[in-house]
Amino acid sequence: MIGTLFLLSSGLFLGWSLGANDAANIFGTAVGTRMIRFYMAAIISSIFVIIGAIVSGAGASHTLGKLGEVSAMSGAFTVALGAALTVLWMTHAKLPVSTSQAVVGAIIGWNFFAHSPAHLDSLRTIIGAWIFSPILTAIFAFIFFQIIKLIVDNSRIHLIRLDSLTRWGLIIVGAFGAYSLGANNIGNVMGVFVNSSPFHDISIGSFLKLSSVQQLFLVGGIAISVGIFTYSKRVMLTVGKSIFKLSPLTAFVAVLSSSIVLFLFASQSLKTFLVSHGLPSFPLVPVSSSQSIVGAIIGISLAKNPKNTNFRMLGKISLGWITTPIGAVIVTYILLFFVQNVFGQTVT
Amino acid sequence: MKGIFTNKVKEMEANIEAFLDTVCNAGLILVGGVKAYIRKNKERFEQCHKEISILETKADTLRRDIKQKLYYNMLIPESRGDVLGLLENIDTVVDICEKVLEQLSIEQPIIPEYLEGDFIELSELSGKAVDSVVQGSRAFFTNIKMVNDFVNKVHFYEHEADQVEKSIKRKAFASNEIKQFSRKVHIRYFAEKVALVSDVAESVAERLAVYAIKRRM
Numbered sequence: 334m335i336g337t338l339f340l341l342s343s344g345l346f347l348g349w350s351l352g353a354n355d356a357a358n359i360f361g362t363a364v365g366t367r368m369i370r371f372y373m374a375a376i377i378s379s380i381f382v383i384i385g386a387i388v389s390g391a392g393a394s395h396t397l398g399k400l401g402e403v404s405a406m407s408g409a410f411t412v413a414l415g416a417a418l419t420v421l422w423m424t425h426a427k428l429p430v431s432t433s434q435a436v437v438g439a440i441i442g443w444n445f446f447a448h449s450p451a452h453l454d455s456l457r458t459i460i461g462a463w464i465f466s467p468i469l470t471a472i473f474a475f476i477f478f479q480i481i482k483l484i485v486d487n488s489r490i491h492l493i494r495l496d497s498l499t500r501w502g503l504i505i506v507g508a509f510g511a512y513s514l515g516a517n518n519i520g521n522v523m524g525v526f527v528n529s530s531p532f533h534d535i536s537i538g539s540f541l542k543l544s545s546v547q548q549l550f551l552v553g554g555i556a557i558s559v560g561i562f563t564y565s566k567r568v569m570l571t572v573g574k575s576i577f578k579l580s581p582l583t584a585f586v587a588v589l590s591s592s593i594v595l596f597l598f599a600s601q602s603l604k605t606f607l608v609s610h611g612l613p614s615f616p617l618v619p620v621s622s623s624q625s626i627v628g629a630i631i632g633i634s635l636a637k638n639p640k641n642t643n644f645r646m647l648g649k650i651s652l653g654w655i656t657t658p659i660g661a662v663i664v665t666y667i668l669l670f671f672v673q674n675v676f677g678q679t680v681t
Numbered sequence: 682m683k684g685i686f687t688n689k690v691k692e693m694e695a696n697i698e699a700f701l702d703t704v705c706n707a708g709l710i711l712v713g714g715v716k717a718y719i720r721k722n723k724e725r726f727e728q729c730h731k732e733i734s735i736l737e738t739k740a741d742t743l744r745r746d747i748k749q750k751l752y753y754n755m756l757i758p759e760s761r762g763d764v765l766g767l768l769e770n771i772d773t774v775v776d777i778c779e780k781v782l783e784q785l786s787i788e789q790p791i792i793p794e795y796l797e798g799d800f801i802e803l804s805e806l807s808g809k810a811v812d813s814v815v816q817g818s819r820a821f822f823t824n825i826k827m828v829n830d831f832v833n834k835v836h837f838y839e840h841e842a843d844q845v846e847k848s849i850k851r852k853a854f855a856s857n858e859i860k861q862f863s864r865k866v867h868i869r870y871f872a873e874k875v876a877l878v879s880d881v882a883e884s885v886a887e888r889l890a891v892y893a894i895k896r897r898m
Contacts (some may be wrong), residue, residue: 367758
């Protein structure tokens with residue numbers, strides 16, 4: 334049990350880091366502007382991240398699994414550690430970083446090390462989703478902003494009532510955002526462990542059945558929750574006050590747009606529904622919630638005043654697409670070399 | 682999350698409306714009071730003086746209550762400072778309306794007949810400026826697009842009031858009818874005092890215009 338936990342620890346650390354950083358994308362402005370208390374935000378996001386991870390986490394995680402089938406537990410540990418160290422390193426170097434991109438880079442690093450060819454179709458799908466997701470969020474944010482503005486300008490809602498409605502709105506989209514984050518990003522945290530999951534299917538009574546993968550996602554979800562409770566407050570206050578100065582209402586638009594996009598790239602049932610109705614569907618891929626939020630801010634900015642749009646943010650996103658995976662490939666390759674040759678573990 | 686409950690929201694909306702009603706009434710009573718003074722209707726004037734004192738106390742109580750509840754219930758954290766600033770400034774309008782009638786009651790200036798019409802016009806313009814700034818404040822809460830229209834009206838009435846104020850001063854000092862210099866100064870003082878109501882309304886309107894820009898999405 335302790336050995337298992339140790340081998341999962343790198344993934345749990347990734348989960349902690351995700352909770353500490355990405356929950357701020359959902360509730361940052363609401364908490365930073367004192368619309369919602371931190372503990373309420375933390376409780377809501379923790380509950381819904383876990384539900385999202387267990388209920389809808391499999392789809393995006395499966396795509397990562399196809400990219401590189403890491404079947405040895407020590408290999409999965411090292412891949413997750415490589416991704417985690419890359420995130421730490423790039424955060425320290427103040428470079429734009431996304432857990433999704435670090436994990437994909439780490440898996441490709443494993444592919445190189447194991448001489449296992451990367452599944453190019455999956456890689457293409459993933460990179461396409463990275464590029465498309467902030468653009469799609471920007472489009473959603475642009476449209477939602479115009480709709481909300483039209484409603485607010487013409488409905489004569491009293492400022493106090495609008496404030497109350499905005500609080501409810503932030504709570505609801507925050508819960509949805511946390512669900513989507515759990516569903517879309519649990520693959521980053523626990524995806525590499527799926528093929529070597531140490532758990533067995535369990536049934537509690539006749540109504541609750543948890544597969545080994547769901548248990549893995551539950552553990553990952555708990556790690557994200559711990560990250561939210563222990564470290565996200567300061568990130569939320571930073572996001573809410575200094576980096577992006579959003580009003581509570583524009584934060585509602587940003588979180589709603591970003592949550593929908595994360596959901597589109599995570600929900601198996603939505604994909605099945607769209608396919609069965611002959612509609613174009615979205616690949617189930619872990620995308621970056623931070624880049625998605627930045628896309629939303631650009632969309633809002635374009636809707637408000639295109640002249641004041643800060644397109645340098647787009648440059649930062651693009652830089653993250655390149656530097657993070659490359660960094661993760663290198664870090665993971667070196668780590669795998671050490672784990673295999675110094676510690677004598679089977680990693681491939 | 683206390684602020685999300687509807688009864689608290691309704692109570693706060695009602696308090697703000699009651700506060701703005703009070704300010705609006707103070708403007709109307711100012712006009713009524715000045716007219717009653719000029720027409721030497723002492724009984725009516727003293728009644729107006731009494732009413733405006735009650736309104737001034739009521740406005741202070743409502744403003745304090747709104748301030749306390751906005752903080753206690755953590756309502757409108759983004760615009761709280763602006764709303765409180767607006768309410769505090771508009772409360773000054775009521776204070777000045779009260780002071781005008783109070784000083785008329787204490788000092789009882791002698792207004793010559795040829796200036797009576799001007800004084801009534803000046804008080805009406807100041808009253809209209811107060812009414813417009815109240816409407817602008819209501820628009821700030823419910824219909825942000827309309828704020829500028831009311832702000833422009835306030836500017837217009839203030840400018841008109843300025844013209845009438847200057848005219849009163851000129852007429853008072855140019856007149857041979859008023860012999861004592863101290864009486865001329867006394868008339869000038871009251872012309873300035875009544876016009877001050879529109880000046881303060883204008884300064885509130887200017888703040889209101891800025892708050893409205895900040896509130897727009």
